[in-house]
Amino acid sequence: MPSCRGPIFPTYCASKAFLHYWLQSVRHQLRNVPIEVLELAPPYVQTELTGTQQASDPRAMPLDAYVAEVMQLLARGDHARGEVLVERDRARRSAERDGRYEEIFAAMNPS
Numbered sequence: 001m002p003s004c005r006g007p008i009f010p011t012y013c014a015s016k017a018f019l020h021y022w023l024q025s026v027r028h029q030l031r032n033v034p035i036e037v038l039e040l041a042p043p044y045v046q047t048e049l050t051g052t053q054q055a056s057d058p059r060a061m062p063l064d065a066y067v068a069e070v071m072q073l074l075a076r077g078d079h080a081r082g083e084v085l086v087e088r089d090r091a092r093r094s095a096e097r098d099g100r101y102e103e104i105f106a107a108m109n110p111s
């Protein structure tokens, strides 16, 4: 599941799905080259991406906490399959595998 609210931002989220697959392909193409291709897929973070209100939305992860966790993951080399995923985003990433796709999709896209 893309870390995205597709029904609200369909074109943007489709571009993220494209990017995910494109990065997988580039990573595979470069598998014999000493280059790591990493994907930084943030959860909902307190930036102004969708407007000034997002920067103070309590549902979004504080930006400094996100950056600090990412730096720890990079320092530990903790990015399986090239994906840099912070803890709060892991349930979303594995939703389909864990049989929780509908539940997490509904939580991200309330009616």
Ligand SMILES: NC(=O)c1ccc[n+]([C@@H]2O[C@H](COP(=O)([O-])OP(=O)(O)OC[C@H]3O[C@@H](n4cnc5c(N)ncnc54)[C@H](OP(=O)(O)O)[C@@H]3O)[C@@H](O)[C@H]2O)c1
Binding pocket: 003, 041, 042, 043, 044, 045, 046, 047, 048, 049
């Ligand atoms: N925040 C989230 O919840 C969230 C969730 C998932 C994914 N993401 C992704 O994370 C990335 C960063 O988002 P953000 O939340 O940090 O957004 P942001 O606060 O709006 O920052 C966007 C950054 O991109 C730069 N930028 C925009 N257009 C550019 C261009 N044409 N050329 C060069 N730089 C450009 C901006 O530079 P200036 O400051 O100079 O304008 C700014 O530094 C985006 O790809 C976004 O889709 C964010």
